[in-house]
Amino acid sequence: MNKKTVPFTEKQIREIIAKYPTPFHIYDEQAIIDNVRKLIKAFSWVPDFKEYFAVKATPNPYIMKMLKAEGVGSDCSSMAELILCEKVGITGHDIVFSSNDTPYEEYKKALELGALINLDDISLIEYLEQYGPLPEWICARYNPGPLMKEGNDIIGTPEDSKYGMTREQLIEAFRILKGKGVKHFGLHTMVVSNELNANGLINTAKMMFELAVEVQQKLGINIEFIDFGGGIGLPYRPEESFVDYDVLSAGIKKYYDAIMEPAGLTKVRLSFECGRAITGPYGYLVTTAIHHKHIWKEYIGVDASMANLMRPGMYGAYHHITVMGKENAPKDHIYDVTGSLCENCDKFAIDRPLPEINDGDILVIHDTGAHGHSMGFNYNGKLRSAELLMHADGTVTQIRRGETVDDLFATLDFSDL
Numbered sequence: 001m002n003k004k005t006v007p008f009t010e011k012q013i014r015e016i017i018a019k020y021p022t023p024f025h026i027y028d029e030q031a032i033i034d035n036v037r038k039l040i041k042a043f044s045w046v047p048d049f050k051e052y053f054a055v056k057a058t059p060n061p062y063i064m065k066m067l068k069a070e071g072v073g074s075d076c077s078s079m080a081e082l083i084l085c086e087k088v089g090i091t092g093h094d095i096v097f098s099s100n101d102t103p104y105e106e107y108k109k110a111l112e113l114g115a116l117i118n119l120d121d122i123s124l125i126e127y128l129e130q131y132g133p134l135p136e137w138i139c140a141r142y143n144p145g146p147l148m149k150e151g152n153d154i155i156g157t158p159e160d161s162k163y164g165m166t167r168e169q170l171i172e173a174f175r176i177l178k179g180k181g182v183k184h185f186g187l188h189t190m191v192v193s194n195e196l197n198a199n200g201l202i203n204t205a206k207m208m209f210e211l212a213v214e215v216q217q218k219l220g221i222n223i224e225f226i227d228f229g230g231g232i233g234l235p236y237r238p239e240e241s242f243v244d245y246d247v248l249s250a251g252i253k254k255y256y257d258a259i260m261e262p263a264g265l266t267k268v269r270l271s272f273e274c275g276r277a278i279t280g281p282y283g284y285l286v287t288t289a290i291h292h293k294h295i296w297k298e299y300i301g302v303d304a305s306m307a308n309l310m311r312p313g314m315y316g317a318y319h320h321i322t323v324m325g326k327e328n329a330p331k332d333h334i335y336d337v338t339g340s341l342c343e344n345c346d347k348f349a350i351d352r353p354l355p356e357i358n359d360g361d362i363l364v365i366h367d368t369g370a371h372g373h374s375m376g377f378n379y380n381g382k383l384r385s386a387e388l389l390m391h392a393d394g395t396v397t398q399i400r401r402g403e404t405v406d407d408l409f410a411t412l413d414f415s416d417l
C-alpha cells in the first residue's frame, strides 16, 4: 500500500497556476532528496556505493544539479545527455555511458568527459580501436539470456532484449581487452524494469557476483565495479508498495559476503542507474478539466495530453489521479480522462472511479517525475509543458519553460514558401 497524497493544497496549487498556467509537471525537491539519501544510506556498507541517475528519466539540469549535491552521478546514453552532464559539471567516473548502437561521436564525447564506458557488445572493441586508444577503465554489459530463468523470479525475458553480450562473449571481450592493456574492469547488467519485488533485484546481484568470480577464475581479472543498472520499481497503484531499500541492501549484502568475500573481491564498488525510483514518485502532472461530454461513456477532457505523459497511452500504464479539493469526496463517478490528440489512446484513465469533476477542476496525475515530461513529443502540434521545482518552503522555480509555437516551428523556414 502507498498513500497517493499530493504535497500541496488546492489553494497553493491555484496560486502556482495563477503564475504558471496548466499543464505542467511539478517536482517535490525535498522528497527527491530525502529519497536518494535513504537509498545511499541503505548501501553504506558498500566500500564505494554510487547511484548514477538515469538522465533519460528526467533530463533537466536543475534536477541533475540537485542530485549531484547528494553525491549522485549520471547514467547517459546519448550526446544530449552527455552535454547536460558537462553543463552541470558532472564529469569523469561520475558518468557511466551505458549506451547501445552508439555512433562514434558519442563515445568521443564520453571519453573527453572521462566517463566510464559501458560496452554493449564485443564488436565495439574493434569499433573503438579504429578511432583511437581504448580507455584504461572498461565496463561490459551482460545479457544472461535464458540463463536468467534458473531458480529466480525475475520478470521479463532477457533473450528477447537487444542489450548486452552473452556470457561467452563477455569473457572473450575481457580476455581481448586485458591483452590490449585495459587495466580496470567492471560489469553491468539491467534485466528488470519497474521491479517492485526486492528478490528480483537481489537475484540480479547474485548473478553478477557469480559472474565476477567466473571472470576472476577464467582470466585472473579482479572486477573493480559492478553496476546493476536501473529497474527499481515505482508503486504506481495505491495497492502496491515501495521497494524497501534496507531489505534490498541486506539481500545484496548477503550474497556479497557469501560469493565475493571468499574470492577476495572485497573492495568492489557497487552502483545502480535508477531513474524511475529516484524522481518518479515525486513528480506530478497538473492539468485543468476543460470539457466534459456524455456519449456512450462519460469523458472528462483536460488541457494536458499524451504528449505530456505518454505512459498511459503507450503501455496502458496506471497513473493515479487526485481531483484537488475533492480528496475525500466519494468516488461515485466513472470517467475516461482524455487529452486532445486525435488518437483514441490519448487517455490518462479509462473507467476510473473518481469524484464528480466539473470544468475548471484541477486534476493531479501522480508519479510523473520520471519518464514523464522526458517522453513528451509534438505529434498533432502539441507543445511540451513547463517543469516546475517546488522547494521545501513551498516556493516554486520554473526549471523549464513550456514550449511555444515558435519553438515548434524553429526548424521550418517559411521564407522559402
Ligand SMILES: *Cc1c(COP(=O)(O)O)cnc(C)c1O
Pocket (backbone or CB within 6 Å): 054, 056, 057, 075, 098, 190, 193, 194, 229, 230, 231, 232, 273, 274, 275, 276, 277, 370
Ligand atoms: C532506462 C535505463 C535506466 C533507468 O531505468 P529506470 O527504470 O528509470 O530505473 C538505467 N540504465 C539503463 C542502461 C537504462 O536503459
